[in-house]
Amino acid sequence: MVDISQIVGFVALIASSLSFFPQVVKTFKTKKAEDISLYTLFIFITASTSWIVYGFGRSDLFIVLTNLIIFVLVLMLTLMEDLNPYKNFRVEQNTILPKLSSSF
Numbered sequence: 001m002v003d004i005s006q007i008v009g010f011v012a013l014i015a016s017s018l019s020f021f022p023q024v025v026k027t028f029k030t031k032k033a034e035d036i037s038l039y040t041l042f043i044f045i046t047a048s049t050s051w052i053v054y055g056f057g058r059s060d061l062f063i064v065l066t067n068l069i070i071f072v073l074v075l076m077l078t079l080m081e082d083l084n085p086y087k088n089f090r091v092e093q094n095t096i097l098p099k100l101s102s103s104f
Contacts, residue, residue: 009062016066020073024080033081041081044074 027033048071055063 017069
């Protein structure tokens with residue numbers, strides 16, 4: 001017999017894991033990740049890592065799986081943001097130019 005808490009845990013696993021998937025797909029397709037805050041991604045990596053350790057400590061498969069999936073998706077976003085070779089350039093009429101700094 002399935003416990004109600006297992007059903008809730010499974011729903012949380014699916015919903016939480018899928019929450020980052022659209023952003024990963026969009027970033028991969030557009031190759032643009034400049035609007036994503038690296039600080040937010042680092043906080044999510046820290047949080048999911050902490051939850052994974054906590055889940056192992058409690059032997060809770062739902063906590064571990066959910067946060068492992070989130071960790072992988074956020075890590076992918078972080079790498080796409082950090083490794084984007086054109087993030088410091090702007091495109092004008094098929095020409096790649098350095099971004100102009102507006103601060104003096």
